[in-house]
Amino acid sequence: MSGESQNFEMLPFDNLVTLAQSFVYQAKPDPTQWHDAASHTFEVELQELHADLQALIRVVLTVDLIEMAVGL
Amino acid sequence: MIYNPIELARIVGLLEAAAVTLEVDLVAALSLRPIAAAVALGKTAHAVWRIRKLQAAVISAGIHYNQMEGNLPNRMQDLVGGTVHALAGLLANRLVALPLVGETRVAARPVSGWFATRTPDSLPALINGLVASQNQDRPVVRIEQVFGAATRQFVVYLPGTQQWSPLTNRNPMDLGSDLQAFAGAGRAGSERAVALAMRQAGIGKNPSDRVLFVGFSQGALVGANLAATAKNYQVSGLVSLGGPINQVQLPRSVPVLALEHKSDPVPMLDMHLSQNGPSEQAPNQVTLSRHRETGPAHDLLNYRETAQNLDLQHSAAARRVIDAVMPQGGYTEGRWFELSREYGKA
Numbered sequence: 001m002s003g004e005s006q007n008f009e010m011l012p013f014d015n016l017v018t019l020a021q022s023f024v025y026q027a028k029p030d031p032t033q034w035h036d037a038a039s040h041t042f043e044v045e046l047q048e049l050h051a052d053l054q055a056l057i058r059v060v061l062t063v064d065l066i067e068m069a070v071g072l
Numbered sequence: 073m074i075y076n077p078i079e080l081a082r083i084v085g086l087l088e089a090a091a092v093t094l095e096v097d098l099v100a101a102l103s104l105r106p107i108a109a110a111v112a113l114g115k116t117a118h119a120v121w122r123i124r125k126l127q128a129a130v131i132s133a134g135i136h137y138n139q140m141e142g143n144l145p146n147r148m149q150d151l152v153g154g155t156v157h158a159l160a161g162l163l164a165n166r167l168v169a170l171p172l173v174g175e176t177r178v179a180a181r182p183v184s185g186w187f188a189t190r191t192p193d194s195l196p197a198l199i200n201g202l203v204a205s206q207n208q209d210r211p212v213v214r215i216e217q218v219f220g221a222a223t224r225q226f227v228v229y230l231p232g233t234q235q236w237s238p239l240t241n242r243n244p245m246d247l248g249s250d251l252q253a254f255a256g257a258g259r260a261g262s263e264r265a266v267a268l269a270m271r272q273a274g275i276g277k278n279p280s281d282r283v284l285f286v287g288f289s290q291g292a293l294v295g296a297n298l299a300a301t302a303k304n305y306q307v308s309g310l311v312s313l314g315g316p317i318n319q320v321q322l323p324r325s326v327p328v329l330a331l332e333h334k335s336d337p338v339p340m341l342d343m344h345l346s347q348n349g350p351s352e353q354a355p356n357q358v359t360l361s362r363h364r365e366t367g368p369a370h371d372l373l374n375y376r377e378t379a380q381n382l383d384l385q386h387s388a389a390a391r392r393v394i395d396a397v398m399p400q401g402g403y404t405e406g407r408w409f410e411l412s413r414e415y416g417k418a
Contacts, residue, residue, distance in 0.1 A: 013104060013112060016097040023090035024123075033079035045126055049119065056115045060101075064108040 014057045021053045083130050091123040092247065177414040178244050178261045180268035183212065184408040191218055191404040192227065195329070195394055198286045198311055199376040201406075206231040206288065206372055211243040211411045213266055215273040220401030223280045225308065227399060228270060228298075230291030232314075232372065242412045250290050254316070257297035261413055266294060269409035276304030284397055286311045288372045289338055292330075296320040309397030313375040314338050327396040328357040331379060336369035358390050 024046055029039045094116050101112035192198045205214045211234060218225040235246035244261035253260035275281050283305050285295030292315020299307040300320050310322070312330040316339050322328060332339040360382065367374045384390050 013097060013100040016093055016100055017116075020090040020093040020097065020119075023086045023093065027083050027086035027090070029083065030079055042126070042130070049122055049126070052115075052119055052122070056112065056119065059115070060104065060108045060112045063111050064105050067105040067107055 014061065017053050017057050021050055024050050024053065080130065084127055087123050087127045087130070091120050091127070094120045094123070096248075176244075176261060178265040178268065179412050179414050180265045180272060180409050181412075182269075182272060182407055183410045186217075186405040186407045189216065189404050189406040191399065191401060192216075193398065195311070195331075195379045195382070196376060198227070198284075198398075199313065199372070199379055201227065201229045202231065202286050202288055202291070202313070203372060203376060205229045208408075211245050212408045213269055213411065214406055214408055215269065215275070216404050216406040217273070218399040218401040219403045219405070221399075223282055223306075224278060225282045225284070225399045225401060226270075226273065226275050226305075227284045227286060228266065228275075228295070230266060230285060230287035230295050232287075232289030232291050242414070244411050244413045245290060246413075249294075253290060253293045253297060254319075257301045257320075260294060260297070262290065262411065263294045263297050265411035267298065269411065270298075272409065273407060279304055279306075281305040282308040282399075284309045284311070284399060286313075287315055288313045288375065289315055289370065291315070292317055293320070296322060299323075299326055308399070309393075311397060313372065313379075314370050322357070324355070326356065327393045329390065329393045329397060330357075330359040331375060331382075332359060332361050333364040333369040333374070333378065334361050335364060338370050356393055356396065358387075358393050360387070360390055 027046055029042050031039050034042070097116050098113060098120075101109050101116060103109075104112055190197070192201060201214055201216065205212060211231075213231070214229040216227040216229075218227065231245060233245055233247065233250055235243045244265045246261070249260035249262035251260075253263055258264070270276065270283070275283060281304075283302070285292075285299055285307070287293070287295035287310070292310070292312035295310050296312065296315065296317040297320060299310050300322050307323075307326045309327040309329070310317070312328065314332060314336050315330065317328075317330060318339075330339070362378050362382070364374055364378060382390075384394075
């Protein structure tokens with residue numbers, strides 16, 4: 001390709017998951033705008049999702065460390 | 073069920089932000105070691121799937137409630153479509169202090185020679201140049217040079233967002249650029265690529281070069297960022313159609329004409345009120361807000377139609393700004409430049 005170009009880098013993996021977590025956290029339902037039962041169900045789903053993302057960071061960091069230790 | 077459409081849009085927008093961030097993350101996962109990458113890819117894809125499922129459930133709940141209330145389903149479609157735009161604002165607020173998520177190298181190259189074209193002499197004529205850019209089947213900007221005045225004059229036409237995923241392909245006029253353009257000048261891939269195209273067009277060889285930016289949506293924001301940070305050339309004006317430009321600090325001397333449909337959510341994404349007339353702080357900067365009764369509010373062709381029907385009899389300031397930005401001269405040449413994202417080392 002002719003023409004000029006410039007370069008930028010991406011955020012590391014775990015920072016991006018943390019960012020996604022913060023969006024999930026902010027998506028907590030406003031109880032005044034929801035039917036009670038639906039609000040509760042949705043909030044539980046969000047909490048599970050939040051925990052999943054936390055676990056994802058931990059697992060990946062652990063595997064990454066082990067791989068480095070054994071020199072993979 | 074959700075009682076309030078705004079709450080629905082907020083939730084769907086935040087979930088969209090989380091999903092898009094994780095989709096970006098799928099690429100970042102490739103930077104990990106092999107086993108960690110495999111774990112990350114699987115689990116991240118699963119998390120994205122869960123978020124999308126939640127989104128669908130929330131949208132469905134909202135549609136159900138609104139139908140019961142007698143609202144038209146297409147109103148909900150507009151709302152959900154609007155969250156894509158709302159997403160940009162939400163994410164941008166989070167991105168200001170962060171490094172460049174998803175940004176890449178960019179490139180620009182001319183894809184035509186200079187060709188003779190009509191000199192734009194009215195607001196609809198300027199929008200026609202933009203429509204021509206928007207209608208191309210590849211990411212291009214059109215740059216025109218207007219001859220005949222003492223200084224060199226250029227018009228840069230900047231189309232809106234063309235790709236709604238930061239990862240889909242090489243088009244820099246994408247969601248990632250939307251977010252970065254919100255976060256500040258000099259970051260968005262589209263903005264950096266346009267700057268390259270401008271340099272290739274010869275803009276800035278002479279510091280007295282005058283440049284008018286004409287942009288729709290993201291293009292207007294990119295134009296505003298470029299106008300705010302211009303170094304090697306003079307900015308003769310900015311014409312914004314449905315652009316969220318109010319948070320950009322433009323020099324007082326730059327004439328700005330912003331045309332907005334009142335029902336268009338995109339100009340509101342900057343979370344700043346539009347200035348509907350000149351002020352002491354910005355005597356040359358005017359926003360024209362108009363009702364749009366038919367068709368989508370955030371649509372370039374509808375903006376052109378609104379511009380064609382503008383009655384500026386009682387708006388001396390708008391007439392003055394239009395006169396100020398319009399290039400002077402008798403002969404104009406245009407050229408197309410293709411923009412692209414590039415991957416790999418610089």
